[in-house]
Amino acid sequence: MNFDVVIIGGGLAGLTCGIALQEQGKRCAIVNNGQAAIDFSTGSMDLLGRLPNGENVQKIDRTLTNLAEQLPAHPYAKLGAERVLAKAKQFEQLAAKLNLGLVGGLDQNHARVTPLGGLRRTWLSPNSVPTVQQDEPFPYHHIVILGIEGYHDFQPQLLADNLKLQAQFAHCDIKTGFLEIPELDFLRQQSREFRSVHIAQTLEQKVNLASLVNEIRQVASGADAVFLPACFGQNSQAFFNELQAATDFTLFELPTLPPSLLGGRQHKILRQHFEQLGGVMMNGDRALQAEFDGNRVTKLFTQMHEDEPLTADNYVLASGSFFSNGLAAEFEKVYEPVFGADIIQSEQFDPANHFTWTTKRFSAPQPYQSAGVVINADCRVQKCGRFFDNLYATGAVIGGFNGIELGCGSGVAVVTALTVADKIAEKIGG
Secondary structure (H helix, E strand, O other), rough: EEEEEEEEEEHHHHHHHHHHHHOOOOEEEEEEEOHHHHHHHOEEEEOOEEOOOOOOOOOOOOOOHHHHHOOOOOHHHOHHHHHHHHHHHHHHHHHHOOOEEEEEOEEOOOOEEOOOOOEEEEEEEEEEEEEEEEOOOOOOOOOHHHHOOOOOOOOOOOOOHHHHHOHHOOOOEEEEEEEEOOOHHHHHOOOOHOOOOHHHHHHHHHHOHHHHHHHHHHHHOOEEEEEOOOOOOOOHHHHHHHHHHHHOOOOEEOOOOOOHHHHHHHHHHHHHHHHHHHOOOEOOOEEEEEEEEEEEEEEEEEEOOOEEEEEEEEHHHHEOHHHOOEEEHHHHHHHOOOOOOOEEEOOOOOOOOHHHHOOOOOOOHHHHHOOEEOOOOOOEEEOOOOEEEEEEEEEEOOOOOOOHHHHHHHHHHHHHHHHHHHHHHHHHHO
């Protein structure tokens, strides 16, 4: 089976790259092993929240130079500030075109409310999530936080207590309550099934909307804003929007423990758009190994195509980090399992010395979290000290940064994905 481009990984990075290439007339296939990190995400997307020295980032464009000075191995440093900002803007335009329903922008980070009542700086957030700008008060005064009776993945009182400590909510009267929703009784009897996905499925299929609206009105009486767990609308925000229109309150939703409906909704929209453009999703397949001719990948063998390998002019590694098996670890080494690409090494992290992988303090950023493949300014992958001519990497499989610590995981995914799409398109076009 031959394609212009074969992409390994169907998460945010792989789909963004595939969409950009399909829009430019390339024929792409995505080898998709299963759920991706986006399915477990909050729905918010970080571009850069903190510098390595601990400085919080407010104006992103003003800090990319500092980032490059402090962490030259970061993908942003290799791509350059101008390209990073251009590709971030390009993704904003793509998100708007696909109606992902995101708010925010490059002008400055905003703060989203976390499920535990904290405030986290981020780039883009779902428009259904409560957010505030730096030092600006939340525009509502009477907030009621509603949980669902028996649902333990969302704790209204804990959220309320912590939210009261935030300066932007100091003026707010915050109360809590619980929704009974009788249609969920059968799930309550099966506690292992009482999760956001199953709640959302049940509500969309069985709930009496008028009864649910009346219950929200009664329990949240006196509120002008109501916070709910993100359990209202599995595949899209349509059910939540319908609920919003039927109540007298402004509704907001907050992510719960994974899997996250907010990230899952985005994943579905991106995947559908890729397929609508003619892209091929090879779902349930897994890349196993590749064949090479010098610095070129010539064949890719997968679990479903061991006898008939996939061939392409170019290949994109968008397989993620350890979470999605894009990287693997044994006692004596960290490695990339499909192509055997070189793993980045630093003063703090040696992929061949497991004693450097962690620090003594459990809650501190861990060196292994910066593990990943070596790339150049074009995002081409290095193996045995030489860069491939037709193998690129995007997203969390790239090394040299800790996306959790720096708040840049989603940004690296989309910026590198769009960069790779451009590089491949230029090469094929030429």
